[in-house]
Amino acid sequence: MSSAQTPAPPPETEIQPPGVPGMNGLMTLAVGVVILAALYIGQDVFLPVVLAILLAFVLAPFVDLMRRWHLGRVPAVIIAVLFTLSVIGALGTVIGFQVVGLATDLPRYQTTIKEKVGSLREGTIGRLPSLVREFNSAVKEAPKETPEPPPSAAGVPANPAPPAPEPGPLPVEVHEREPTPLEIARSIATPLLHPLATTGIVFVVLIFILLQREDLRDRMIRLFGSTDLHRTTAAMDDAARRLSRYFLTQLALNASFGVFIGIGLWLIGVPSPALWGAFTALLRFVPYIGSFIAAAFPVMLAAAVDPGWSMALMTLALFVITEPLMGHVVEPLVYGQSTGLSPFAVVISAIFWTWLWGPVGLLIATPLTLCLVVLGRHVERLEFLDVLLGDRPALTPAENLYQRMLAGDPDEALESAELLLKERSLTSYYDEVALRGLQLAANDASRGVLTGHQLEQIKNVVQALVHDLGGHDDVEPETDSQEVEPIASPRSEKPDIKEPAIESKPREDAIPDAWAAPGAIMCIAGRGALDDAAADMLAQLLGKHGMGTRTVPHADVSRSTIFRLDVTGVQMVCVCYLEIGGTPAHLRYLLRRLRKQVPNAPIMVGLWPSDDKILQDEALRKTLGADHYVASLRDGVICCLKVATGEGIAAEAAKPALSAEQAPQSTAAVKRLPLPA
Numbered sequence: 001m002s003s004a005q006t007p008a009p010p011p012e013t014e015i016q017p018p019g020v021p022g023m024n025g026l027m028t029l030a031v032g033v034v035i036l037a038a039l040y041i042g043q044d045v046f047l048p049v050v051l052a053i054l055l056a057f058v059l060a061p062f063v064d065l066m067r068r069w070h071l072g073r074v075p076a077v078i079i080a081v082l083f084t085l086s087v088i089g090a091l092g093t094v095i096g097f098q099v100v101g102l103a104t105d106l107p108r109y110q111t112t113i114k115e116k117v118g119s120l121r122e123g124t125i126g127r128l129p130s131l132v133r134e135f136n137s138a139v140k141e142a143p144k145e146t147p148e149p150p151p152s153a154a155g156v157p158a159n160p161a162p163p164a165p166e167p168g169p170l171p172v173e174v175h176e177r178e179p180t181p182l183e184i185a186r187s188i189a190t191p192l193l194h195p196l197a198t199t200g201i202v203f204v205v206l207i208f209i210l211l212q213r214e215d216l217r218d219r220m221i222r223l224f225g226s227t228d229l230h231r232t233t234a235a236m237d238d239a240a241r242r243l244s245r246y247f248l249t250q251l252a253l254n255a256s257f258g259v260f261i262g263i264g265l266w267l268i269g270v271p272s273p274a275l276w277g278a279f280t281a282l283l284r285f286v287p288y289i290g291s292f293i294a295a296a297f298p299v300m301l302a303a304a305v306d307p308g309w310s311m312a313l314m315t316l317a318l319f320v321i322t323e324p325l326m327g328h329v330v331e332p333l334v335y336g337q338s339t340g341l342s343p344f345a346v347v348i349s350a351i352f353w354t355w356l357w358g359p360v361g362l363l364i365a366t367p368l369t370l371c372l373v374v375l376g377r378h379v380e381r382l383e384f385l386d387v388l389l390g391d392r393p394a395l396t397p398a399e400n401l402y403q404r405m406l407a408g409d410p411d412e413a414l415e416s417a418e419l420l421l422k423e424r425s426l427t428s429y430y431d432e433v434a435l436r437g438l439q440l441a442a443n444d445a446s447r448g449v450l451t452g453h454q455l456e457q458i459k460n461v462v463q464a465l466v467h468d469l470g471g472h473d474d475v476e477p478e479t480d481s482q483e484v485e486p487i488a489s490p491r492s493e494k495p496d497i498k499e500p501a502i503e504s505k506p507r508e509d510a511i512p513d514a515w516a517a518p519g520a521i522m523c524i525a526g527r528g529a530l531d532d533a534a535a536d537m538l539a540q541l542l543g544k545h546g547m548g549t550r551t552v553p554h555a556d557v558s559r560s561t562i563f564r565l566d567v568t569g570v571q572m573v574c575v576c577y578l579e580i581g582g583t584p585a586h587l588r589y590l591l592r593r594l595r596k597q598v599p600n601a602p603i604m605v606g607l608w609p610s611d612d613k614i615l616q617d618e619a620l621r622k623t624l625g626a627d628h629y630v631a632s633l634r635d636g637v638i639c640c641l642k643v644a645t646g647e648g649i650a651a652e653a654a655k656p657a658l659s660a661e662q663a664p665q666s667t668a669a670v671k672r673l674p675l676p677a
Contacts, residue, residue: 052205058248095274112304232378258280264322268311269311270302291319342390401437407457409461413465521542523542523576531578534608572643573601573602574606606636
């Protein structure tokens with residue numbers, strides 16, 4: 001027997017058949033089903049909590065105002081809650097009296113309704129059968145004569161008399177006993193117990209939410225997790241303030257609209273105008289169709305009250321005129337902001353919450369969905385809510401540009417670029433959109449998923465885009481002082497401090513003639529397939545700031561061809577890399593060759609991925625031998641301007657690159673630029 005041991009078989013790996021969802025997908029589906037079932041079954045628990053949260057957003061500014069008046073938190077919360085209870089109680093009392101009065105007067109309107117229905121029947125509907133008969137008699141033949149009945153037998157009458165009816169059962173009447181006072185009280189109190197209990201739970205939860213707002217916010221951030229607690233806390237506070245302002249403004253506008261409708265109905269003469277005004281203000285929280293539903297009842301009541309049609313027509317005109325004015329004139333002026341919800345999400349959320357929680361769910365559908373979108377934009381684990389319900393594009397501008405590169409459509413890429421350039425400089429667009437789109441393409445090219453034809457298409461689109469943007473000045477565009485920003489927009493959607501355009505005019509006067517001559521700055525492309533495009537962008541931006549440039553492909557600086565490189569008049573060398581890839585040994589050897597060709601010219605290396613390890617390791621940068629390292633086109637242009645004008649050369653050469661903590665924040669700051677539709 002051989003002494004060699006038989007190797008143990010490798011552990012069996014579970015092969016998942018295609019088309020079968022993974023464990024994570026099944027777990028997500030199971031969690032979603034459990035949450036949905038819990039919301040449906042626990043309606044009596046979750047609905048008061050949700051109503052309390054929405055009321056907390058409305059009352060938070062009022063509480064903060066009283067806190068600024070040096071009132072304690074507890075007195076401020078109690079005063080706000082008591083004020084809300086008094087307002088709701090007063091409205092409920094007025095509406096109750098209006099409903100009782102309307103129910104009392106309804107029998108008086110039955111005569112008017114019968115007369116109008118009779119006139120409609122006689123005038124239009126009643127004439128239809130006669131018109132149909134006249135039409136039938138005109139197109140059909142005359143009716144045939146009916147045969148006479150045969151004579152009956154002798155002595156037998158043709159129509160014998162019916163037999164005498166048999167006596168039927170005696171009628172029996174059943175009388176219910178009179179209800180006792182206890183039963184009457186129970187029948188009245190039972191329908192009121194559930195709304196009163198719900199209202200009590202709402203206000204109890206509301207008090208605790210207002211008392212512990214900051215603590216609840218911190219617990220939610222801790223629960224869902226965050227990589228940057230300080231930034232997330234500041235963003236959540238900002239979003240909560242904007243939500244409170246939006247909800248309070250919406251409540252004020254809807255209440256004003258209800259008061260205006262109530263006054264208009266009172267002037268027209270429609271009964272119970274306060275009831276219909278409150279009903280209109282409430283239904284206006286329902287998106288798109290709320291005002292139409294609210295208008296139907298007063299119009300029908302006006303038609304029942306007035307013997308003619310003038311009151312109904314005036315009531316209809318009141319809604320038809322005031323609703324567009326409020327929705328398209330007053331609200332845009334007051335809000336000045338969009339909600340951040342897509343119209344499709346508004347409709348779907350209204351259907352979903354109505355199915356889940358009934359009429360109350362319909363009323364709170366839009367505010368509740370807006371709160372969910374805010375959570376999705378600030379909590380990473382809930383980002384899917386923003387993708388599903390928000391109005392922002394699912395793809396970033398860089399991803400959208402990459403798609404258009406793959407499609408080989410330079411016209412759409414230019415159209416998107418021109419729209420984005422209306423609110424940012426050319427340098428900002430190249431850094432935040434174009435370079436990141438090229439990095440996506442470079443990553444796919446390094447993985448081997450791009451064909452040669454696709455890579456050529458990407459090159460052609462980028463070259464056409466850079467060429468078409470050659471006539472665009474690198475200046476900060478003039479924007480409206482009242483910038484439209486969605487309610488659900490996070491602080492990270494745009495940089496906290498937006499970098500202004502590069503101010504070149506003061507430096508252009510100080511640029512020496514040697515630096516303004518053609519070819520003074522030699523922009524050399526890296527060895528990547530798309531590095532030429534990055535070098536073209538840098539050369540174009542330098543040219544817009546008064547410096548002469550020349551773009552050199554990587555093949556011209558190889559070992560076999562660099563000795564033929566024309567370096568006449570070269571003042572500075574810039575090397576551009578979209579992706580350094582692997583060890584930077586080839587970059588070190590390239591810089592050595594360039595030192596031999598242009599020994600007196602400073603060398604700048606642009607590594608556009610800001611998280612590259614070369615930018616993080618100062619010792620590694622020293623071994624490479626370049627004078628300057630930059631991580632953005634803007635920094636590259638500023639570096640060249642400083643070297644050309646002699647401003648802070650030593651300080652710029654010793655300036656450290658982006659730290660490891662700064663690089664991810666720089667990437668996140670431009671992750672979600674607004675992309676025009």
